[in-house]
Amino acid sequence: MKSARKFFVGGNWKSNGTISSVKDLVFKVLNPAPINFSKVDVVVAPMAIHIPLVQSILRPEIQIAAQNASITGQGAYTGEISPEHFKDQAVPWIILGHSERRNFYGETDQIVAGKIKRTLGAGIQVIACIGENLKERESGVTTEVITRQLSAIKNSISDWRNVVIAYEPVWAIGTGVSANPNQAQEVHAEIRKWLHANAGDVAAKTTRVIYGGSVTDANSNELIGQPDIDGFLVGGASLKPGFISIVESCAKRT
Numbered sequence: 001m002k003s004a005r006k007f008f009v010g011g012n013w014k015s016n017g018t019i020s021s022v023k024d025l026v027f028k029v030l031n032p033a034p035i036n037f038s039k040v041d042v043v044v045a046p047m048a049i050h051i052p053l054v055q056s057i058l059r060p061e062i063q064i065a066a067q068n069a070s071i072t073g074q075g076a077y078t079g080e081i082s083p084e085h086f087k088d089q090a091v092p093w094i095i096l097g098h099s100e101r102r103n104f105y106g107e108t109d110q111i112v113a114g115k116i117k118r119t120l121g122a123g124i125q126v127i128a129c130i131g132e133n134l135k136e137r138e139s140g141v142t143t144e145v146i147t148r149q150l151s152a153i154k155n156s157i158s159d160w161r162n163v164v165i166a167y168e169p170v171w172a173i174g175t176g177v178s179a180n181p182n183q184a185q186e187v188h189a190e191i192r193k194w195l196h197a198n199a200g201d202v203a204a205k206t207t208r209v210i211y212g213g214s215v216t217d218a219n220s221n222e223l224i225g226q227p228d229i230d231g232f233l234v235g236g237a238s239l240k241p242g243f244i245s246i247v248e249s250c251a252k253r254t
């Protein structure tokens with residue numbers, strides 16, 4: 001717990017898994033693990049097609065997120081799943097603005113803003129992803145990029161209690177090269193400064209800002225020691241037993 005903020009660890013399973021591997025992960029890793037849920041919120045994001053299965057077998061203390069939702073509602077939008085559909089399926093969280101959606105599926109800041117607005121409007125909480133790519137970091141515009149991404153979604157959010165911000169530098173995602181604790185802390189502090197100026201003192205103090213990008217059980221301890229890192233959004237390592245050690249690295253902090 002960092003002042004008013006409860007730790008938050010998300011597992012983004014991305015486009016991974018089969019019915020059988022998902023059952024294994026739930027029954028062998030997630031359900032039996034001794035987790036102190038009073039210290040940490042744990043949320044897993046299976047592929048949409050696996051959500052009903054996971055809901056039917058996962059222990060109730062672990063929450064479920066979708067990995068994306070449409071900007072449109074119910075209607076003639078072939079292949080899309082709207083926030084309202086996830087609400088109907090009792091899904092409490094949706095990850096939006098992930099860099100893989102931005103980079104591979106052309107999601108602009110405006111599209112991400114529209115999806116966040118629709119999702120919050122449907123009564124679902126949002127994990128909003130932001131982060132710079134390697135070129136942007138190397139040219140020293142990281143702060144500008146995250147400020148632009150945050151400013152784009154600002155008007156979509158009326159109550160920051162329903163939002164977790166995930167700082168995920170694109171160069172750290174799936175590369176095995178995590179941001180080091182100082183690099184991550186520096187950006188998290190910038191995000192909190194932005195929150196202070198744009199969302200107010202309470203939102204700045206209470207909004208969880210989590211880090212994602214090659215988080216493993218080998219680096220989570222050091223990262224969570226930073227004052228403005230409130231947890232993690234974990235990709236590859238969330239499919240393995242080490243995910244529990246990442247959760248524990250948060251739960252054992254005071």
Ligand SMILES: O=C(CO)COP(=O)(O)O
Pocket residue numbers: 012098168172173174175176212213214215233234235236237
């Ligand atoms: O994109 C991520 C989580 O959303 C991070 O992925 P990795 O942990 O595999 O780098």
